[in-house]
Amino acid sequence: MPDLIEPICITAYTATSALGRGLADHLAALRARRSGLQANDFTNEPLACAIGRVEGLERAALPDGHEAYECRNNRLAWLAIEADGFHEQARAAIARYGADRVALLVATSTSSIGATEEAYAQLDGERMPMALRRPEVHTPHSLGIFLSHLLGTRGPCLTTATACSSSAKIFAKAERMIRLGVVDAAILAGVDTLCGSVIFGFNSLELVAPEPCRPFDERRRGISIGEAAGFALVERKAPAAAPRLIGWGESSDAHHMSTPHPQGLGARLALEDALARAGIAAAQVDYINLHGTATPKNDEVEAGVIATAFNETTRASSSKGWTGHTLGAAGILESVISLLAIEHGLVPGTLNCEQLDPVCGPQVTLQNESRDVRIALSNSFGFGGSNCTLAFARGDCA
Amino acid sequence: MSVLEIRVEGMGFWAPGWPDWNAARAGLRGEGQADPAVVKPSPTSLAAAERRRAPLPVLLACEIAAQACVASARAADALPSVFVSTHGDLVITDYMCSTLASAPRELSPIRFHNSVHNAPAGCWTIAAHCHAASTSISSWHASFAIALFEAAVQAIADDTPVLLSAYDAESPGPLAEVSPASTLFGVAMVIAPCAGSRPDLRLRLQPSSAGARLSPALPADFQALASTNPMAAQSLPLLAAIAAGAGGVIELAAGDQTTLGVELCA
Numbered sequence: 001m002p003d004l005i006e007p008i009c010i011t012a013y014t015a016t017s018a019l020g021r022g023l024a025d026h027l028a029a030l031r032a033r034r035s036g037l038q039a040n041d042f043t044n045e046p047l048a049c050a051i052g053r054v055e056g057l058e059r060a061a062l063p064d065g066h067e068a069y070e071c072r073n074n075r076l077a078w079l080a081i082e083a084d085g086f087h088e089q090a091r092a093a094i095a096r097y098g099a100d101r102v103a104l105l106v107a108t109s110t111s112s113i114g115a116t117e118e119a120y121a122q123l124d125g126e127r128m129p130m131a132l133r134r135p136e137v138h139t140p141h142s143l144g145i146f147l148s149h150l151l152g153t154r155g156p157c158l159t160t161a162t163a164c165s166s167s168a169k170i171f172a173k174a175e176r177m178i179r180l181g182v183v184d185a186a187i188l189a190g191v192d193t194l195c196g197s198v199i200f201g202f203n204s205l206e207l208v209a210p211e212p213c214r215p216f217d218e219r220r221r222g223i224s225i226g227e228a229a230g231f232a233l234v235e236r237k238a239p240a241a242a243p244r245l246i247g248w249g250e251s252s253d254a255h256h257m258s259t260p261h262p263q264g265l266g267a268r269l270a271l272e273d274a275l276a277r278a279g280i281a282a283a284q285v286d287y288i289n290l291h292g293t294a295t296p297k298n299d300e301v302e303a304g305v306i307a308t309a310f311n312e313t314t315r316a317s318s319s320k321g322w323t324g325h326t327l328g329a330a331g332i333l334e335s336v337i338s339l340l341a342i343e344h345g346l347v348p349g350t351l352n353c354e355q356l357d358p359v360c361g362p363q364v365t366l367q368n369e370s371r372d373v374r375i376a377l378s379n380s381f382g383f384g385g386s387n388c389t390l391a392f393a394r395g396d397c398a
Numbered sequence: 399m400s401v402l403e404i405r406v407e408g409m410g411f412w413a414p415g416w417p418d419w420n421a422a423r424a425g426l427r428g429e430g431q432a433d434p435a436v437v438k439p440s441p442t443s444l445a446a447a448e449r450r451r452a453p454l455p456v457l458l459a460c461e462i463a464a465q466a467c468v469a470s471a472r473a474a475d476a477l478p479s480v481f482v483s484t485h486g487d488l489v490i491t492d493y494m495c496s497t498l499a500s501a502p503r504e505l506s507p508i509r510f511h512n513s514v515h516n517a518p519a520g521c522w523t524i525a526a527h528c529h530a531a532s533t534s535i536s537s538w539h540a541s542f543a544i545a546l547f548e549a550a551v552q553a554i555a556d557d558t559p560v561l562l563s564a565y566d567a568e569s570p571g572p573l574a575e576v577s578p579a580s581t582l583f584g585v586a587m588v589i590a591p592c593a594g595s596r597p598d599l600r601l602r603l604q605p606s607s608a609g610a611r612l613s614p615a616l617p618a619d620f621q622a623l624a625s626t627n628p629m630a631a632q633s634l635p636l637l638a639a640i641a642a643g644a645g646g647v648i649e650l651a652a653g654d655q656t657t658l659g660v661e662l663c664a
Contacts, residue, residue, distance in 0.1 A: 045502045100605055120496055120498070121498075123499075126572060127572055128575065139484070139485065145538060148653065155603070156547060156603060156653075158536070158537045158548060159536045160533060161536060162514075162516040163514045176556070180402070180554060182400060196498040197495075201505055201513065202510075203503070204503075250532075251530070252519075252531065254527050255524065257511045257512070257517065257524075382514075383511055383516070384519055384521075384523070386532065
């Protein structure tokens with residue numbers, strides 16, 4: 001079992017998704033049980049499914065001097081970083097610690113592949129059209145390149161791309177770097193945008209639901225794909241009120257590229273490691289934001305792990321009925337939802353779930369509940385069997 | 399702590415003509431010749447069926463990872479891992495984007511699930527029966543230096559040996575112009591915290607200095623690799639210094655204005 005870690009402080013956070021721009025929009029949509037999912041109007045070739053699309057991206061051009069990084073994914077990053085004053089707080093942290101003492105840890109599954117798709121749709125003979133012949137948007141690190149130029153950080157800057165666990169794992173990386181003292185703070189960003197690759201890719205695996213996704217419903221038929229961006233600023237020290245990252249666990253299923261381990265072995269290992277690093281027992285967890293993608297297999301396996309590991313006082317839900325599955329951004333978007341749960345004493349239910357799969361234990365919550373949330377977990381699992389569980393605590397409970 | 403001290407417990411290497419680290423080390427010292435029979439990595443760690451259908455980056459990353467594990471005498475099923483590639487699998491990107499432009503509903507499900515940046519890591523953990531943490535990263539032209547740094551952070555923070563597998567494969571079609579790479583190249587290391595013993599490498603992330611040290615000259619075969627594969631370009635200066643067995647400091651690009659200073663403790 002891993003050793004206990006010293007909690008690190010989350011001093012600013014924000015998210016932009018189909019629910020809107022910034023924390024207030026997310027909180028309002030969660031409270032009102034208003035889904036951001038809509039009929040697919042994104043793909044040129046029609047595909048009957050629901051998507052979680054961010055309004056206004058087509059008009060949100062990057063600031064002057066950043067034209068080389070123009071693409072849908074970086075536009076979403078730009079739109080999102082301006083919400084909730086995050087950009088200013090990130091700049092203030094860089095000024096406070098020094099640019100070389102702040103890590104920039106970004107996460108994405110598909111990066112700016114939308115720009116590569118666009119280039120292939122309008123090839124100029126064998127070449128990309130001139131306007132898209134920009135190396136900066138055809139690399140997995142496109143988001144990191146854009147944000148490091150925008151913010152001027154000079155600490156370690158890397159993109160984590162482990163499919164749907166990507167933006168959960170950057171919290172673990174930040175904790176390790178802060179603990180070793182190689183940086184004093186880290187700016188975390190997870191951004192994934194709609195693109196043909198994921199919509200038709202998941203469709204090819206028969207994992208896209210024709211209707212808005214229904215996590216943990218016994219009639220569930222797959223995911224709805226969404227786009228989102230989330231940001232968090234983490235520091236070693238902060239005022240007592242700031243929420244804390246108190247634990248994390250990472251594991252590999254070692255089972256299959258796109259199907260979870262049937263007994264949820266990897267999910268259980270990630271959970272146990274997160275609890276051990278946090279030094280807490282399962283019974284102390286008030287809320288779990290589940291991965292809950294609404295694929296038949298993920299939800300069955302995850303429900304089994306939760307039913308076995310927790311008693312009935314712990315509440316658990318999937319927020320993907322609101323936002324869709326935002327893939328590489330899911331980890332940080334759902335961390336933000338977990339932090340909102342802590343801050344506002346709101347346990348979101350499981351939107352779109354009407355007939356709870358009997359495989360679920362008493363933890364899985366359908367309706368919203370008001371209750372004290374002192375400790376919350378967030379689960380993220382990805383292709384390749386990549387699992388990550390994060391543990392957060394209210395500032396006065398860490 | 400601003401300096402990370404690590405030991406290198408084992409190395410893996412593959413490039414056309416150079417099937418393992420022993421061969422590459424000799425070549426880097428000017429003491430060995432490329433073997434023209436070495437044209438494609440074929441990792442025996444993968445099941446035969448998997449080996450037939452796996453994409454080249456998976457074969458490459460798993461081959462060098464297995465070599466490094468054997469050289470370190472560490473059990474592959476217990477090692478956390480960091481996989482890194484500048485570009486990821488561009489053959490699949492080319493396939494995905496071409497298919498989406500013509501017949502999106504005909505996209506292959508197997509090629510889609512292999513399109514994720516962590517496909518080599520996923521295949522490796524399956525083949526090695528490894529349930530430890532694994533990450534897959536990129537930092538563009540700073541990928542090798544940043545991955546070495548990240549692996550060292552993980553090794554020291556969690557007091558565990560860590561497997562690093564760094565690779566790039568070929569860039570086809572219209573991608574070749576924006577993401578150039580025309581040969582396969584991969585290098586792997588098992589690194590470990592020092593635990594009181596003498597370090598092999600000291601890593602220090604620092605602002606780039608105006609008068610950065612020159613990289614050592616590479617033998618012609620390796621210079622050719624460095625000019626045709628981004629991971630070769632990023633890692634060979636350090637690998638040549640390790641092969642030479644001498645002390646000194648190598649500076650690797652770790653970002654626009656950042657350098658990873660790697661001190662070799664002779």
